Amino acid sequence: MAEKTLIAPDKRRGFLSELLHMFSSGDWATRLSFFVMGFGCLLRHQVIKGLLFLASQALFIWYLIGFAWQYLSKFNTLGTIGMHREWSEARQIYVRTPGDNSMLILLFSVFSILVLIGFLGLWRASVRACYKAQRHHQAGVRPPRFMEDIKSLVNERFHGTLLTLPTLMAFAFTILPTIFMILIAFTNFDADHQPPGNLFTWVGFENFANLFNLKGGAATAMGNTFSGIFGWTMVWAVIATFTNYLFGMIVAIMINQKGIRLKGMWRTIFVITIAVPQFVSLMLMSQILHDQGPLNTLLKQWGFIEQNIPFLTNTLNARITVLVVNLWVGIPFSMLITSGILMNIPRDLYESASIDGATPVRMFFSITLPYMLFVTTPYLITAFVGNINNFNVIFLLTRGGPLVTEYYQAGKTDLLVTWLYKLTVDQQDYSLASTIGIFVFVISATLSLLVYNLSGSARKEEEFQ
Amino acid sequence: MNKKKSIRIPQARLAMAAAWLLALSLLLPYIIQGDTRHTGLSLIGETPQIMRVLPLVIAIGLALVFAVMTLAKPRRELLGALCAACAAALVAGIYALLSAKMTADASGALSQPFFIRHLGPGLWLAMLMALIGLVTGLTALRISTAYVVLSAMAAVWLLPILWLVITAFRAEPGAYTTYILPKGYTLDNFTRLFTETSQFAFPRWYLNTLIVAVFTCLITTSLVLMISYAFSRLRFPTRKLFMNAGLILTMFPGFMSMIAVYHILKAIGLAKSLISLILVYSGGGALGYFIAKGFFDTIPRSLDEAATIDGANKNQIFWKIILPSSKPIVVYTAITAFIAPWVDFIFVSVIMKDDYQNYTVALGLYRMLEREHIYEYFTRFCAGAVLVAIPITLLFIKIQKFYVEGVTGGAVKG
Secondary structure (H helix, E strand, O other), X not given: OHHHHHHHHHOOOOHHHHHHHHHHHOOHHHHHXXXXXXXXXXXXXXXXXXXXXXXXXXXXXXXXXXXXXXXXXXXXXXXXXOOEEEEEXXXXXXXXEOOOOHHHHHHXXXXXXXXXXXXXXXXXXXXXXXXXXXXXXXXXXXXXXXXXXXXXXXXXXXXXXXXXXXXXXXXHHHHHHHHHHHHHOOEOOOOOOXXXXXOOOEOOOHHHHHHHOOOOOOOOHHHHHHHHHHHHHHHHHHHHHHHXXXXXXXXXXXXXXXXXXXXXXXXXXXXXXXXXXXXXXXXXXXXXXXXXXXXXXXXXXXXXXXXXXXXXXXXXXXHHHHHHHHHHHHHHHHHHHHHHHHOOOOHHHHHHHHHOOOOHHHHHHHHHHHHHHHHHHHHHHHHHHHHHOOHHHHHHHOOOOOEOOOOOOOEOOOOHHHHHHHHHHHOOOHHHHHHHHHHHHHHHHHHHHHHHHHHOHHHHHHHHO | OXXXXXXXXXXXXXXXXXXXXHHHHOOOEEEEEOXXXXXXXXXXXXXXXXXXXXXXXXXXXXXXXXXXXXXXXXXXXXXXXXXXXXXHHHHXXXXXXXXXXXXXXXXXXXXXXXXXXXXXXXHHHHHHHHHHHHHHHHHHOOOOOHHHHHHHHHHHHHHHHHHHHHHHOEOOOOOOOOOOOOOOEOOHHHHHHHHOXXXXXHHHHHHHHHHHHHHHHHHHHHHHHHHHHHHHHOOOOXXXXXXXXXXXXXXXXXXXXXXXXXXXXXXXXXXXXXXXXXXXXXXXXXXXXXXXHHHHHOOOHHHHHHHHHOOOOHHHHHHXXXXXXXXXXXXXXXXXXXXXXXXXXXXHHHHHOOOHHHOOHHHHHHHHOOOOOHXXXXXXXXXXXXXXXXXXXXXXXXXXXXXXXXXXXXXHHO
């Protein structure tokens, strides 16, 4: 109980006001702890804790001077000296000398800024600890020993134990790369500006202006490509989501209806196609649908066609083909997902409907579909976002083709994500790719926020338990 | 339930009528080319064969016999036999249709090469009537007609897979052949995957993938359990912030940050190593903690409270209460994490670049289909794909049921 009352006054304050409060109501030891981390703890029988804080401060200063500063100081220009020739006195020749590396400057600057933010958190924690030690001291209570602090890591502060490693991993492999790539969108990092040979620098919103045609005048190739691909991405996402959902549900209804035997077997047949890795099944499909592939061969052998049908090399055909193949890929998924929900539809609805003489088709449209739409709206939006980012189906089937000259490095079936991939991996046009990435993020985030509010899980979470 | 279901008489009559029309179709022309017409009946006796109608004729004959018998004595068994005969006629009709060009062109009896527009109304009517007979017959028997649709769909879904398996055993090289069934079968594609390793080191890649998958599985499962337990059971000031950050981070397209990830790995000296792959997959897998958290949320909190009163700390609650009751979610998380390295070819291609020795099977197989390799390696690609698909399919069938519940719960509850 004593513990609670001691820290209670600081709980509801903001970051700065809490610090101010601790500074004004702290004694000289606590105030000194603002500059020498852990000083108050050292003074008040929390030696190990104090030493750890002090060591971390020393480590941070060493890191800042020894490593971070050389990058942070160049953050605003991203480097000024490119690779150049320098006269070497010893060898009496000009040698190629590496200059600044814009990419490393940006990467390590972001990293250092993240470290700085982390250190700020640690610093606040140290000030808090010292302030707490002071309060304990004034109240005449012995501050908790180091071993007791350690013990609290498996109980009151168990979340710290559990989340430290995941947070560090997230910082290294998700947050740092994401911030880095967001910043890249404001630079001219492309094939012509590849460090270490060439430098790149900040260009502000130029990439966005190019992409969205904000400058006015005739549309650029990039702007054209963007609007074309964005339009197709939306058409694709809408059709793919709804066809999969509808047909998946119909299949689920057929399998789950009363009197169908071997339900497990039917389900397994469809599940097998999910289980075969997509890079196998889709590349197989692209071989089957090739201009000289087995399907065309068969159709000719059967006397159905005289000329090969260009399933994947003609714009309209390719678009229809990817949508149809996506049905093959997607129906099993939506079948699995909808069958769980279908079983939850109240039986009596159907019974009263059949007493009223409704046909199965009528029941589907009047009972099943409205109920399912109501329950699965969040899933539908998630699936929609998933389809906007549906890399595998497009990339493995058509590689975005057929390629056309009026598009910049893209084809007629390319989605924003596959275009992004090509720009990154094949073209090294990172700045443009990042700009597209940010755009895709904005769409996905908006839709997902919608899901979050629709599902109301934020409100229900507590009452559910 | 043991009581026999009665037959719906009107539908049974329709099925019998369909059988009669089916028989009549044999009198109509099956092939029309200019002025030459071949009716179904005339095609039976032709030598050399112009169209393979014999199975169809037999099925039609049986359908007619059963239709007559059903008319005399409406019993379930007889009507069932009629349905079977109609189904057989349908299959035989499709067989006749698909083999028509080959047989007709080979016989030399036609003046021009056969094409689908030369098909007369007879065969179309036969197939239509066979379908109608089957559907109405099943309805009369009160058996769901969904079986017909499901069977057709099952064929569509399984044929590509079947083609994969057959090609894995095909003796001739090449991406595709001008014929359907291979001329020769062999196990060479499998053995050469493991013996000819100079260019495509398949065994090495299989081992790489296995190592990466096992470690990814262990790390991801631990991470996911840690994160979900913290978010589901512990209450701390920054909880909402962390959860929202996790939600937002998953929405950035992963490809965008791949390049940065590569340079970070390079900076810490791990690029092009299996460890970097394990780290990347584990990091990615850990972001999918939502399902596990949703599962933990359903375990009653009263259990925790009782344990707390008994003096257990949060750590003990996790090991003694949460973990034992979450076996399905542990299995699900572990299997999904185990599968990830087997199916990804993008991250691994960015991280490994040209370091062949450290490829995983997915990337290796993907490379086999590049233009310069595809002719020689396509059958081996199929063999390798079969070897990858078998374990994954088995694992997937195991988690299938839970997959439904987990995904549904997660999607609906949010």
